[in-house]
Amino acid sequence: MAARCRLRSPQRSFRAAAALRRPAEEQHKEPAASSSQRQFDSHPADDAPEPGTQDAWASYTGQDGQESEDSASEEQLQHRILAAALEFVPEHGWTAEAIAEGAKTLGLSAAAAGMFRSDGSELVLHFVSQCNTKLAELLEQEQKLVQLGETQKKTTDQFLRDALEARLRMLIPYIEKWPQAVSILLLPRNIPSSLSLLTSMIDDICHFAGDQSTDFNWYTRRAVLTGIYNTTELVMMQDSSPDFEDTWRFLENRVADAVNMDNTAKQVKSTGEALVQGLMGAAVTVKNLSGLNQRR
Amino acid sequence: MAAALCPCRALLGRRPRALRALARPARGLAAHGQTHFGFQTVSEEEKGEKVYQVFESVAKKYDVMNDSMSLGIHRVWKDVLLHKMNPCPGTLLLDVAGGTGDIAFRFINYVRSVRERQLRRKLKHHQNLSWQEIADSYQEEAVKPLGDSQVVVCDINKEMLKVGRQKAEHLGYSEGLSWVVGNAEELPFGDEKFDVYTVSFGIRNLTHIDLALQEAYRVLKPGGRFLCLEFSQVTNPLLSRLYDLYSFQIIPVLGEIIAGDWKSYQYLVESIRRFPPQEEFKEMIEDAGFLKVDYQNLTSGIVAIHSGFKL
Numbered sequence: 001m002a003a004r005c006r007l008r009s010p011q012r013s014f015r016a017a018a019a020l021r022r023p024a025e026e027q028h029k030e031p032a033a034s035s036s037q038r039q040f041d042s043h044p045a046d047d048a049p050e051p052g053t054q055d056a057w058a059s060y061t062g063q064d065g066q067e068s069e070d071s072a073s074e075e076q077l078q079h080r081i082l083a084a085a086l087e088f089v090p091e092h093g094w095t096a097e098a099i100a101e102g103a104k105t106l107g108l109s110a111a112a113a114g115m116f117r118s119d120g121s122e123l124v125l126h127f128v129s130q131c132n133t134k135l136a137e138l139l140e141q142e143q144k145l146v147q148l149g150e151t152q153k154k155t156t157d158q159f160l161r162d163a164l165e166a167r168l169r170m171l172i173p174y175i176e177k178w179p180q181a182v183s184i185l186l187l188p189r190n191i192p193s194s195l196s197l198l199t200s201m202i203d204d205i206c207h208f209a210g211d212q213s214t215d216f217n218w219y220t221r222r223a224v225l226t227g228i229y230n231t232t233e234l235v236m237m238q239d240s241s242p243d244f245e246d247t248w249r250f251l252e253n254r255v256a257d258a259v260n261m262d263n264t265a266k267q268v269k270s271t272g273e274a275l276v277q278g279l280m281g282a283a284v285t286v287k288n289l290s291g292l293n294q295r296r
Numbered sequence: 297m298a299a300a301l302c303p304c305r306a307l308l309g310r311r312p313r314a315l316r317a318l319a320r321p322a323r324g325l326a327a328h329g330q331t332h333f334g335f336q337t338v339s340e341e342e343k344g345e346k347v348y349q350v351f352e353s354v355a356k357k358y359d360v361m362n363d364s365m366s367l368g369i370h371r372v373w374k375d376v377l378l379h380k381m382n383p384c385p386g387t388l389l390l391d392v393a394g395g396t397g398d399i400a401f402r403f404i405n406y407v408r409s410v411r412e413r414q415l416r417r418k419l420k421h422h423q424n425l426s427w428q429e430i431a432d433s434y435q436e437e438a439v440k441p442l443g444d445s446q447v448v449v450c451d452i453n454k455e456m457l458k459v460g461r462q463k464a465e466h467l468g469y470s471e472g473l474s475w476v477v478g479n480a481e482e483l484p485f486g487d488e489k490f491d492v493y494t495v496s497f498g499i500r501n502l503t504h505i506d507l508a509l510q511e512a513y514r515v516l517k518p519g520g521r522f523l524c525l526e527f528s529q530v531t532n533p534l535l536s537r538l539y540d541l542y543s544f545q546i547i548p549v550l551g552e553i554i555a556g557d558w559k560s561y562q563y564l565v566e567s568i569r570r571f572p573p574q575e576e577f578k579e580m581i582e583d584a585g586f587l588k589v590d591y592q593n594l595t596s597g598i599v600a601i602h603s604g605f606k607l
Contacts, residue, residue, distance in 0.1 A: 074587055077607055100384050108519025108607075109491040110384055115588055115605060118382050 082126040093177045094120040094184055121190050124181045131170045132201045138166055139208040157259040161252055163205045164229055168236055178237055202226050228254045331503055334566030340503050347501045348453055350560045355455035357555040358396050365547050373599050377525045378402045380601060385411045385443025390490040392480045393498020394449040395456030397463055404469055407445040442472045450478045481507040488517045496525035500571040509584035516606045522586055528600035529573040535596050574600050
């Protein structure tokens, strides 16, 4: 028991020291993000015992707790470098040079760009996932407003149009270099990640549009929406009209087509059912008239 | 005792891996100032002397021997190292134990071509420049063909540096190159000066590898990169047998024929066997404080490139 207490205190001083260093570095970078860490620091005695003991024990025996903490902070640093690199994309494109410039703004040497692949894929993937997260937040906020009754619920096609427009507008600052980004996303090595990002984005939009289908419609709706998104993106890349009016008009037409198609499909189904019922009725009538139905 | 040590460690260094470092076996040697020189055991002071003598005697034939021993493949290994580094113009490189300057020359070539590409792209960007502006941009290219990149070649052995400087003159490298005599375990540079630190086929000759790694950590800027190109353990067992045969039967003979020096090349192949394997060396690098440490095997592990970042 005494041995365990002795082991606990050095671990806590490690974590305190390590955690102290991080807020000191990040102080002038992201005060908001590190405030939660600073809170943890100021009450090491209170917070550390409960969750801390568990981790401290595990990290002493296997160094696993410490390692996962380090890898988490490495990941954070990587995200910060990529976020800083985005502002250099219009000039350098989606390349390792933009990442090197981003690292320089954070006070690191340009050699830190060696952490990422040299074709700039990680930068593009980071940007796309960031856009998807922003879109999901936007849609959630809208949904809350509708639930609170502050805004009217939109029709399906209006909703889809607005969601896709909002998502595509996020590309506007980088539209010059976007063809390069698309080509990077289509590299065989990146296809699994880029495909999963695309599908999760479309899934979010469909979910917030109120799609609750449990039949094959689930797939057709998402496939159609993916098609609309991709074609509109292509149109946007070569659009030179003021504020991309042509693109939004194209989008409007495609969404209208899709919704029409959906309505038509429903109509055909119900018409078909009605027809079948009518034919069955006619057949029974004929049988009655011809006396075949009489039971002897 | 551990409790007293650890807070100090935590304040000085970021990673409290002291426990792990103490636990690692010392490769079968007692801590009495004895170390290995190939398969012999010598005192630590002696080792430095002996290594100096080895390289003093092989300096003039170093490049020729490299080509004949590795059948020219060492050039590919060094090119791969440069591609992994992917330096941009403005990088400061420290090449330790870089003797005859192979890495330094490749670095200069690489940076020069990247810079040319950059300038060409800039010109294409501004298609409608006036003639005066175009002429000015040509001048700019003449003034900064390397874009402020610099490489410092540091080696403890003056003979190797002499050969390197002669090579540089012969090949026409004049700019961005400096030759410094220095000990890798105690570098004559200030803190946080360099963007990249490389050591290629040199670190296994050092008496205290961990000191060299700590010095590397010290002289690198935050965000700087440590790269080590070194012979390592072969992964494939069949290839390992062939490699051992080649190392012990053929290389010393080549050494005798071409350089007239059997013993130095015997030392070389023995020192390769004494160097820690990939995973262990990776842990040593992590202990010095580097993060995102990784290694890449070349030629099935005959050579490995270890990379770490000071973050």
